[in-house]
Amino acid sequence: MITLASDFGTPYPATMKGVILRQCDARLVDIAHDFPRQDVRAAAFWLREVLPEFPPATHLVVVDPGVGTDRAAVVVEAGDHRIVAPDNGVALPAARRIVDDDEEIEVYEVAYDDDETASNTFHGRDVFAPAAARVHEVDEVAHADDVTPVDDWVDLTFPEPIRDEDAATGEVLVVDDFGNTITNIPGHVLDGHTSVRVNDEFAPVEDAYAARDPGERLVTVGSHGYVEFAVNQGRGDEAFDLTVGDAVDLDW
Amino acid sequence: MITLASDFGTPYPATMKGVILRQCDARLVDIAHDFPRQDVRAAAFWLREVLPEFPPATHLVVVDPGVGTDRAAVVVEAGDHRIVAPDNGVALPAARRIVDDDEEIEVYEVAYDDDETASNTFHGRDVFAPAAARVHEVDEVAHADDVTPVDDWVDLTFPEPIRDEDAATGEVLVVDDFGNTITNIPGHVLDGHTSVRVNDEFAPVEDAYAARDPGERLVTVGSHGYVEFAVNQGRGDEAFDLTVGDAVDLDW
Amino acid sequence: MITLASDFGTPYPATMKGVILRQCDARLVDIAHDFPRQDVRAAAFWLREVLPEFPPATHLVVVDPGVGTDRAAVVVEAGDHRIVAPDNGVALPAARRIVDDDEEIEVYEVAYDDDETASNTFHGRDVFAPAAARVHEVDEVAHADDVTPVDDWVDLTFPEPIRDEDAATGEVLVVDDFGNTITNIPGHVLDGHTSVRVNDEFAPVEDAYAARDPGERLVTVGSHGYVEFAVNQGRGDEAFDLTVGDAVDLDW
Structure with a gap:
């Protein structure tokens, strides 16, 4: 199963679905595509509420104000869930909610060739959807092509009252x-x-x-x-x- | 197959999908999640138009201005269709359209523990989605856990010209x-x-x-x-x- | 696989899904249902961007300002893709993008009985969805019932700068x-x-x-x-x- 979440409205999410379905036969489930535009914190909040309700799945998340900059693409592994997202922290609150112990969270970087194959404006199609399909297909995240464990990534926490x-x-x-x-x-x-x-x-x-x-x-x-x-x-x-x-x- | 209809917008319907998919492997089809807010009659109208077009299915309907009060949760059985909904009449016009004879409609109450397991604000997640998954899994509605036939329920009819x-x-x-x-x-x-x-x-x-x-x-x-x-x-x-x-x- | 695109908003697309699922067991994927109302050219633009990203599929497209007039219903075959749509050109830019050579595009007319079985206001339900299900089920488009090759159809091209x-x-x-x-x-x-x-x-x-x-x-x-x-x-x-x-x- 691959879930999809973005701030894309339509029809860009459908483009991502086409890309995924050319690569694999996953069940697709939409989380939402009307997250507040480029509001990473709001998306992180909703993903923390929704993703833990799902059975083990690959979650494709694209709320990405930094598209076209040198921000990385990551896979955040939390228990049996894998969240493919830009490295802006959007996936971390959900990941922490899914696991009992933050130590169980592993982060991987997804390599992509910005000059050759990826547009600078639609990494959902060119980087994240293909990565989600690759990650969906493997038993271990580390077995997916172009995916490498990293120790350093962008975190996001909500302010404490x-x-x-x-x-x-x-x-x-x-x-x-x-x-x-x-x-x-x-x-x-x-x-x-x-x-x-x-x-x-x-x-x-x-x-x-x-x-x-x-x-x-x-x-x-x-x-x-x-x-x-x-x-x-x-x-x-x-x-x-x-x-x-x-x-x-x-x-x- | 489980269809989903609500006035929830996003991302709450996705939460219900996660809950269902943790319990069963049903095909999920969205009817609409932008029904006019808390307008039971409008939802009842649209469901009467749309649900009879479907093959036999379990239909999850949550338009529920009474969430958190003592209104019941029901399963309305009409022919091979089962509509899981709050007991506010929203399912009845669709049910009557599906069957030839109103006598073929059976209504069941879904028991839930308001104090223990259900929030008072999101019965879609805590009551209706789990009930839809349970009903989907059984041959006879009466075989589902926490479901009991009742003789009395809330009806809804449209005004006659x-x-x-x-x-x-x-x-x-x-x-x-x-x-x-x-x-x-x-x-x-x-x-x-x-x-x-x-x-x-x-x-x-x-x-x-x-x-x-x-x-x-x-x-x-x-x-x-x-x-x-x-x-x-x-x-x-x-x-x-x-x-x-x-x-x-x-x-x- | 059947994809669905329209300017219908909700809940009319769900009606089409019900009609399709009564006829066949296709996987359904939404492209968009909020295309600008009755803007055939905008829909044609987006379909050209999105449909070629999909694996071979039947695509149901209903942006149809001419519903209820004598405009034909067509199936546009482009490579392994089949686009079922009103004969207003909406499918042609996508079809040309899918194939290498325009000669590979074949167009079929879908017969329907306007007086007997089709409403004049909702051909999505009465004409296009049933046709998409029939076309999905056959190896060759020409084998589908009520479908005939034609030499003449409405084209649509974008203005050249x-x-x-x-x-x-x-x-x-x-x-x-x-x-x-x-x-x-x-x-x-x-x-x-x-x-x-x-x-x-x-x-x-x-x-x-x-x-x-x-x-x-x-x-x-x-x-x-x-x-x-x-x-x-x-x-x-x-x-x-x-x-x-x-x-x-x-x-x-």
Whole structure:
């Protein structure tokens, strides 16, 4: 199985599928192709949520603001999962979520000939899709052509919230398609509270969106385990006036 | 085969696919994941159009404004089709279209442990996807774990138009991505007419969009068999100033 | 394998998949279903880029402003590829890209009964999807039911740019989802230049988007081999104030 994720919209993902299917017969599953454009951190967040839900697979990820520069292409191996991606850290949060111990993560560099075979604008087609097909076909990543273990790669971690007994300061990491506004503050800070102050304004803490009337705002623990600002049948980002990267002060 | 339909956008449908593929090896086919948000009736309309076109399958449907409340999860069995969905009626119009006789529809409740294993915000991942995989794997729905026949469930029917000899009053049920504005008025009321009045303004009746010049409006019978307001190569909803739920007076 | 491409949005492509899967067991791969509405030339451009990347397949293409008129339905055979589409030229640029010699292209007409079995508004479901399934199932296109070789069909070619030694005049063919603005001017006219004038304003020529700072504009050779106007991590169409069909004067 090869999954595909990108910020490509259409029809470029289909080009990658054609390239893969010329090389191998893998089942293909789309993760998403509308990740926020060239937002490596947002893609890393969603991949951490989604990829660990899959059975062992090769995951092709192309969110790649550095295409055409000298950034490397890598395969990140985490347990039975292999993530083929640009070396910009996008794969690392998912890899760490998949394994019990960071030591189990291995990273390989994918060699490619920028001058000869790869365009400078579409490495998804010219570098990453062929590499995903090669990696899919082998028992051991190291057996794939043009793939070499490396000790040095680009990492990516999410900012840690600052917490004390009656407050937490964090940041909006992503906003989902519903408008649910997801922070880096762990959900258990809400335990035992029926309301909290969000940037100085009170909002109720609820277990479910539908606990409030349609159109009303609430603070909840999202399916990912983080504090999330939402509106029942509406958009939390608009009601709380928050967007990706905004600081969030929570106190109770 | 398992089909998937939701109002989730991305990447949440991929999470459901991962959960399913960890449990079974079904072919997966997307119906749509951009149904109008939390609009159970619109989803029910589209599912009635699309699901009967499929060979026997398990259909996973999550349009679920009641997630986290005590609404049940159900499997609606209609002939060789099984629709796994929240108990809000979304599956029933499709089920009735699939069978010849409503008596052939059976409904089962899916037990789940809200406190232990299910989040209150993402039952697609925690309840419906696992249930779809379990139902897919068995010969008889009743053989699936945590599934029990029930006599009582939430139904959903579309409003009936009011008709007399020279007029019909109905309602806009959905607007498709082209802007075609689809009512609950059966298409045969247009038989023999070359124009009708729509909310007091005349419009021509045509067999095909291209029967009018680009940009011109028309009334036609859509592929679903209902009266539809359209513009050749344009948007009928804008030209007729109609949106979902609006009343429509037709006379001739 | 059957690929699917259309301007349908959702959920109509799923209806076509259901129809196909009732008839055969083909692997299904989506190309795109958000091609610009009823823009045959844009669809033809993208299909020319994408379809040749696939292994031999049947390709179902429905961008069909003439649905319900007397335009024919065709199968365009190019090497081991078969493209089932309306007879409006949408398949021809892809077919020519697939073969070495235009003489290898064969075109067949698909008979259908407009009065009996086909709606006038959804030939994707009623004509093209069933034809794609029939064509997928046979060794030779001519062996499929209701398919007849023809000598006459609608062609489509892209406009040729006008070039002299120090200038080229072309046209914007398509804008991709990133805002990259793609012309019909072959990329090699940029060879040896570090900047060019685009409609009288200078812009730098670069090998890669990331060669400029984020937000800065550039002229490059896109992955399709044509001159393209772009902004690193931004939208080229907005920065260059260009849209599909606009004339482009390039000089150096």
